[in-house]
Amino acid sequence: QVQLVESGGGLVQPGDSLRLSCGASGGTFSRYTMGWFRQAPGKEREFVAAIRWTGLTTDYADFVKGRFTISRVNAKSTVYLQMNSLKPEDTAVYYCAAASIGTMMTRTAHLYNYWGQGTQVTVSS
Numbered sequence: 001q002v003q004l005v006e007s008g009g010g011l012v013q014p015g016d017s018l019r020l021s022c023g024a025s026g027g028t029f030s031r032y033t034m035g036w037f038r039q040a041p042g043k044e045r046e047f048v049a050a051i052r053w054t055g056l057t058t059d060y061a062d063f064v065k066g067r068f069t070i071s072r073v074n075a076k077s078t079v080y081l082q083m084n085s086l087k088p089e090d091t092a093v094y095y096c097a098a099a100s101i102g103t104m105m106t107r108t109a110h111l112y113n114y115w116g117q118g119t120q121v122t123v124s125s
Contacts, residue, residue, distance in 0.1 A: 002027035002114040004096050009119030012086055016123070020081040022096030022116055029077035033099040035112055036070060036081045038092035038121075047107040048094070049081060059105050063089075086123045093118040 008020040020036070035050040049070040050059045058070050069082040079096055097112035106112075 002029075002032070002098050004098060004114055004116035006094065006096050006116045006119040009094060009121045011122045011124065013125050014087055014123055016086050017082070017084045018086065018121060020083065020094055020096075020119060020121075022079045022081075024077040024079075024098065027098075027114075029098075030074040031100065032114075033101055033105060034070075034072055034079040035097045035099065035106075036079075036094060037097060037109060038090075038094045039118075040089075040092040043092075045095070045109055047109070050105050050107065051079065052103065052105055057105060059107065061107075083121070086121075088123050088125075091121060091123050093120050 003026045004024050006022045030053050036048040037045050038048050039045040047061050051070045051072050055072045067085045072079040095118045096116045098114040099112040
């Protein structure tokens with residue numbers, strides 16, 4: 001059983017940056033594809049970014065390409081989401097998730113086995 005804990009959310013102004021962290025425990029972190037999802041009020045949860053266990057392959061939703069960067073440090077069992085040039089529409093609860101899918105990458109939420117509790121990101125002037 002893997003436990004995931006996100007941190008780093010907060011209230012920022014448009015154009016600001018935030019770095020989210022997600023620490024994992026209870027499993028072999030390097031075996032998992034890691035993803036970030038978000039859910040805004042009244043909307044469905046949506047894929048943001050994913051990273052393969054090696055850290056060498058990443059995938060991004062179109063709406064964050066060029067602004068967000070996902071990375072991981074397996075030795076620290078931690079995945080990060082660096083968010084730059086934040087916009088009000090980025091306001092949401094951000095969740096990290098772990099998928100036991102070998103070397104695959106996926107944007108499909110139900111293929112992720114473990115989820116964190118989420119961290120709120122609010123972008124407002």
